[in-house]
Each structure stands twice: as structure tokens, then as C-alpha cells.
Amino acid sequence: MHPDFWHARWANNEIGFHLDEVQPLLLEHFGRLALVAGQRVLVPLCGKTRDIGWLLGQGVEVLGVELSRLAVVQLFADLGLDPVIEPVPDLAGAGECFRAPGLAVFVGDFFALRREQLGPVDAVYDRAALVALPPEMRSRYAEHLAALSERAPQLLITLAYDPALHAGPPFSLGAAEVGGLYDAAYRIDCLQSLSMPDGLKGRFPATEHVWLLQRR
Numbered sequence: 389m390h391p392d393f394w395h396a397r398w399a400n401n402e403i404g405f406h407l408d409e410v411q412p413l414l415l416e417h418f419g420r421l422a423l424v425a426g427q428r429v430l431v432p433l434c435g436k437t438r439d440i441g442w443l444l445g446q447g448v449e450v451l452g453v454e455l456s457r458l459a460v461v462q463l464f465a466d467l468g469l470d471p472v473i474e475p476v477p478d479l480a481g482a483g484e485c486f487r488a489p490g491l492a493v494f495v496g497d498f499f500a501l502r503r504e505q506l507g508p509v510d511a512v513y514d515r516a517a518l519v520a521l522p523p524e525m526r527s528r529y530a531e532h533l534a535a536l537s538e539r540a541p542q543l544l545i546t547l548a549y550d551p552a553l554h555a556g557p558p559f560s561l562g563a564a565e566v567g568g569l570y571d572a573a574y575r576i577d578c579l580q581s582l583s584m585p586d587g588l589k590g591r592f593p594a595t596e597h598v599w600l601l602q603r604r
Contacts, residue, residue: 408438418443418543421513434454576601
């Protein structure tokens with residue numbers, strides 16, 4: 389999607405993708421990442437997800453990447469944190485990093501972020517990034533994420549539904565597409581498939597899938 393699309397969504401508070409609670413599938417499957425206190429989890433396209441506060445409460449450090457500066461300002465306000473804001477040279481977009489103890493969120497174009505800017509990554513939690521991207525952007529995203537994280541273990545949540553009923557985002561991804569994007573770099577296990585009780589947007593039947601990706 390064009391950056392203006394997401395900036396407009398945040399500016400107009402059209403953020404139906406934002407959950408007011410921690411993602412239940414994260415609560416259930418986080419342990420599969422086998423992290424210890426102090427290790428670093430990357431949350432791409434993080435928005436102001438409440439999952440970040442929960443992750444911090446588990447003793448891990450969190451790295452976020454988000455296009456919308458407004459979303460990041462709201463995230464730190466929700467967490468009650470007063471960030472130190474640093475410029476990030478060569479990061480397209482806002483080109484900043486908001487930092488607080490245990491948390492660093494880069495504001496700008498995910499595809500412009502470099503590994504040396506991000507630092508080491510021990511795991512990835514993709515809660516709403518891949519499903520936010522149209523098909524033509526997904527291969528580039530998957531390759532860049534693998535390079536940024538050096539193929540760290542990944543907990544990935546996707547949706548599957550009849551795309552004739554909804555144009556996205558969020559977009560529908562089946563098992564074949566997940567395999568096509570990640571099978572060369574990762575062993576892929578489907579941990580759970582769960583029908584959404586109220587469907588997608590309260591209207592369309594949909595299934596959430598949770599995947600564990602581990603480096604080959």
C-alpha cells in the first residue's frame with residue numbers, strides 16, 4: 389500500500405485493525421519462541437499494538453518499526469513512557485527512533501531500515517504486517533525481514549477468507565502462499581487454525597492461522 393494510505397488511516401482514526409486487548413494467540417503461543425529475559429523481539433509494522441506492553445512485561449526487549457509517527461506517539465503515551473527521540477540517518481519517512489528502557493521503535497519506511505541500524509534480533513513477532521501488504525509487496529517484505537533478523541525464529545499470524553468478499557487489507561493468505569514466501573529460509577509449522585467467532589470485520593467468515601518459522 390502507498391504510505392499515504394496508512395498516514396490517512398491514522399490521521400482519520402480509521403484503525404479497525406487495532407485491537408484494544410493483547411492478541412490472544414500471542415498469549416497462547418509466545419512460549420514457542422523460547423526467549424529469555426533481555427533478548428530482543430522485532431515487531432514489524434507495529435502500530436500502537438498493546439502486544440508491545442505485554443512483551444515488555446515478559447522481560448524481553450522490543451524493537452518496533454512503524455510508518456506512522458502519530459501511531460508511535462500514541463503507543464508511547466499509552467505505555468506511559470516519555471521517549472528519547474533520535475534521528476536515524478538514511479531512514480526514509482520520519483527517520484527517527486523513539487527509545488525508552490527496553491523499547492526502541494523506528495519511525496519510517498520498513499524497507500529502508502538496515503540491519504546495522506536495528507541491531508541484533510532474537511525473534512520476530514508478525515501480528516499484522518504481512519497481512520497488511522498487497523501481493524506485489526510480500527516477497528520483498530519476507531526477504532527484507534529475513535535479512536534484518538538474520539532469519540531469527542518468527543511467530544506469524546495470518547488470515548484466510550474468501551477474497552471475493554473483502555478486498556483487504558487485511559489480506560487473505562493461504563498455506564501455499566506462506567510456504568512460497570518462507571519455505572526457502574525457514575521450517576514452517578502451523579501451530580493453530582482458529583475460526584474467528586465474529587468473522588472478519590464482523591461480517592465475513594475467516595480463519596486465523598498461527599505459524600512458527602524456524603531457521604533452516
